[in-house]
Every structure is written in structure tokens, then in C-alpha cells.
Amino acid sequence: MMDVAPLLAVTYGLYVVGSRKGDKLNGQIANTVFQITSEPIRVAVSINKTELTHEIISETGKCCIGILGQDADMPFIGNFGFRSGRDIDKYARIPHILTPSGCPLPEEHILAYIDLKVTGTVDVHTHTVFIGEVTDCGITGEGTPMSYSYYREVLCGKTPPTAPSHLAASCDVESTPERKEGTPMKKYVCNICGYVYDPAVGDPDGGIEPGTAFEDIPDDWVCPVCGVSKDQFSPE
Ligand code: FE
Secondary structure, three states: OOOOHHHHHOOOEOEEEEEEEOOEEEEEEEOOEEEEEEOOEEEEEEEEOOOHHHHHHHHHOEEEEEEEEOOOOHHHHHHHHOOOOOOOOOOOOOOEEEOOOOOEEEOOOEEEEEEEEEEEEEEEOOEEEEEEEEEEEEEOOOOOEOEHHHHHHOOOOOOOOOOOOOOOOOOOOOOOOEOOOOOEOOOEEEOOOOOEEOOOOOEHHHOEOOOOOHHHOOOOOEOOOOOOEHHHEEEO
16 A cells, blocks of 8 residues: 655645635635635635535635634634534634625634635545635734644644545654552543543643543533544543
């Protein structure tokens, strides 16, 4: 079997692709966004056919590309990247504006936006590459754009199976702290997004103090990245 490791050397950014159908606001993470020509300016974005974003862009012919900054954290990315807009309102807890295209754009963690009007598509089996004319663009923040490698290496981010660049990936894990009784406390991994619950760190934002064993977390706790319940976790 061919070794696909060289493909990991291809560099990408990370983007929130906003779309809107009537009152329904949607957004998803994409890493395959490219300016493909300069006269006229055309930008392409590849979207999986199963995504709600695909359905909305196909119908409306519009989307807004938000360029993620390096300050974006996993809960922010996970909200857009690991759950479907068919199941949740992705903008329910995300302060946002509407760009001139009418599509939503988060107010935080975004450096710039590019509004696209679709002028062509390329069917690539699992995905459609939408090619668009830039109808508007603007700078909305300051900082360093998030690269896909930064996301993988620093944030230990996983890639959903529906992403064009999906490859198996993992981050190294350090030592395991001990439970009070002396037995080591295990780390648990979210089966959906790859978030690792580390007992030494806990999940303070989710009300779980450092030093809490996974077994002792209340059953109504959810993954801080993708929102699934505790039974979706496996021992590391
Ligand atoms: Fe998760």
C-alpha cells in the first residue's frame, strides 16, 4: 500500500465557511480553500457532499470564508468542525455578524473574510469544489492565520473523516497521573473528535476540577470540543 505520509507536507490554512439559507445560519471548518486565479480573482473551496454547507451553497450559490487566527481554541473549532448544522445551531453561542453576502461570520478568532458567489463547480466524487467570484472581502482581526499543521501539532486537532485531507493522525501523550487510591487515572479519548480528557487537567470550563478521574465525572458532562456525551469516550 502506498505511504501517504508525504501528503502531510502539503500546507493548508484553516477556515470557517459560513452559509445561510433563510434564517438558518450554518458554518463549518474547511482547510481546502485556495485562490486559484488573480484575473479575475477566483477562490475555490472543497466541501463534502454530505455536509449541510454543501446543500446550502448548492442552493444559494453563496458562502463566506472566514480565515481562522491561531488564537482559536479547540472548543471554538470543535463547534464548527465536528457537529452538523442539521443537529445544532452552530451560531447559538458564537457572537457573529453577517457579511455583505448575508452569510454569518464569527466575531472572534477570525482575521479576515472573503464573500464568494459561485461561478462554477467541479464534481470530485465525495466532494464538490465550489469556484467563486469574490464579491466582497475585509480584514476583521489581527494575528497569525491558523495553519493546518499548527492545528494538528499544537492543538492536537483531529480531522473528521469527511474532510478532503483526512488521514490518520495522533498526538503524543505524556505520563498519567495517579488516582487518590494510588491506581493511575486513565486518560479518555473522545471517539468523535479526538479530544483527550486528562484527569490532571480536568475540564474547569465544564465544571470538572483538576484531579477528577473520568469515572467520577457526572453523566451529564459533555465533550468540551464536540459536545457528545460521556459514553462516547474510550480509555486511551
Ligand atoms: Fe469530542
